[in-house]
Amino acid sequence: MRVLLTTWGSRGDVEPLAGLAVALRELGAEVRVCAPPDEEFTALLARAGVPRVPLGPSVRSVVAGPRPPTAKDAFRLAPELVAARFETLTAAAEGSDALVATGLMPAGARDVAEKLGLRYVLACFHTLGLPSRHFPPGRRPGTPSPQDETDNRVLWEQDAQRVNALYGEALNSGRAALGLPPVDNVRDHVLTDRPWLAADPTLWPSRGRTDLDLVHTGAWILPDDRPLPADLDAFLDAGEPPVYVGFGSMASHAPEDIARVATEAGRARGRRVLLARGWADLAAVDDSDDCFVVGEVNQQALFRRVAAVVHHGGAGTTTAAALAGTPQVVVPRIADQPYWAGRVAELGIGVAHEAPTPTVDSLSAALTAALAPETRTRAREVSGTIRTDGATVAAKLLLDMPLRDHPVQVPQGNP
Incomplete structure (x- = not known):
């Protein structure tokens, strides 16, 4: 056929x-x-x-x-x-x-x-x-x-x-x-x-x-068995799991100043930050070693090794994070993204950020909820129900x- x-x-x-x-x-x-x-x-x-x-x-x-x-x-x-x-x-x-x-x-x-x-x-x-x-x-x-x-x-x-x-x-x-x-x-x-x-x-x-x-x-x-890049692997091994921040194919729709806001919010929670460059071309805000920028990588492998996934609420990213059993903070911008955000919150596997443009305080508060032990426990429970x-x-x-x-x-x- x-x-x-x-x-x-x-x-x-x-x-x-x-x-x-x-x-x-x-x-x-x-x-x-x-x-x-x-x-x-x-x-x-x-x-x-x-x-x-x-x-x-x-x-x-x-x-x-x-x-x-x-x-x-x-x-x-x-x-x-x-x-x-x-x-x-x-x-x-x-x-x-x-x-x-x-x-x-x-x-x-x-x-x-x-x-x-x-x-x-x-x-x-x-x-x-x-x-x-x-x-x-x-x-x-x-x-x-x-x-x-x-x-x-x-x-x-x-x-x-x-x-x-x-x-x-x-x-x-x-x-x-x-x-x-x-x-x-x-x-x-x-x-x-x-x-x-x-x-x-x-x-x-x-x-x-x-x-x-x-x-x-x-x-x-799509199954993905690619190894993570050596420098990314080294960053992940160098400390506690970081917070991943990525907005995928969002370019002009990405929240304003999101790299700085996410970096400061992560630091406020005592977390390192992993920025996914994506089409918004996210970049490190300084040369501190608690932040790492990555290009296109195996999300299926990466999401299992981060503390939380901050993203726009695309279908693929939401599913990958749910399958990994990793808590999510969804910052929806357009189209179907608000529904995915609402569903993540409804299932208890993460947080739906209410405003489309986060501040350091609002994203820090969302991360506090996403990083709570009960959220991680629930995320791991739900991961077992995701079909492959x-x-x-x-x-x-x-x-x-x-x-x-x-x-x-x-x-x-x-x-």
Whole structure:
């Protein structure tokens, strides 16, 4: 069986696909991944031994500017990505049997699959973008809903209209070029009525989260057996476990002055600090030997050796810290991050920092709670419930599908 996997988004969107690709390959499938051309994603997929086809512009070129992307940027990027998917996926999917799409609203992927007669799966790493009678939609570029509107069904219909405004013209232009009829609800067309949720059931329970028929596979974790760099290993051995501080692929969204704030907060608690450089380019604030800066490393190994993990609340970092049994302080900034922060606090495995921009005092207080013995005990308890077989579960589901499918029925109108 041949499977094409595709995404466009941050590392948290790319690494799970690498994990699924490895699981598929171990079960005998041939796999290719279409992903953004960022150097670190190329290196990640090469380490996993997965062939990569570049898709769209680099993510870093979009998000790593001096300011966060604007709505205007989103309306420029959306049709660019749709056009890139039609062009790139049509060539890359030739000879495949199934196409799995994730990441930023992958409009165009299902349409290529439809034209080529492939099975199509939409996978997500949280449920915030899935229609639900119980929850309102998150924010999206475009005309906002009236502030006094509280009917979730109406709010989700308006969300679908915003998706149409972003992607509809480009999607239907691409479909017309393939001889396919137009779609009038892009969001529901992309999602299908049976999306897959690649998140750990303990960390992100799916019951009651969406009206769709969700397939909950568990998180897609890429195994990592790389040793830690020698200088990092020496730093870890030189004293008590440090506090890790990292904001991953967050660049312009990282809290202002976070390196200084985190270093001073760690010192206030008598802890050394390990700064992860990331896309925010965190750097040491002085030359003291109680602070160490590290680049891209094996988080699975590292998180087991630190006292706490301070991070933005990305799905991958939250899952890695939970699996390691290490307390967390989550400083959420955008998108799904507030939910991950709330879930960490609800489970008792860490602290949700209320303000998006920590001060030395607020982060010091959060670290006090995270470093408490009862938090570490609870984190270790919960670590035993985190599943590591999600990628294998998903791979087996794909392999059990018919090799090819008849063209899918295109939904017309809002449900």
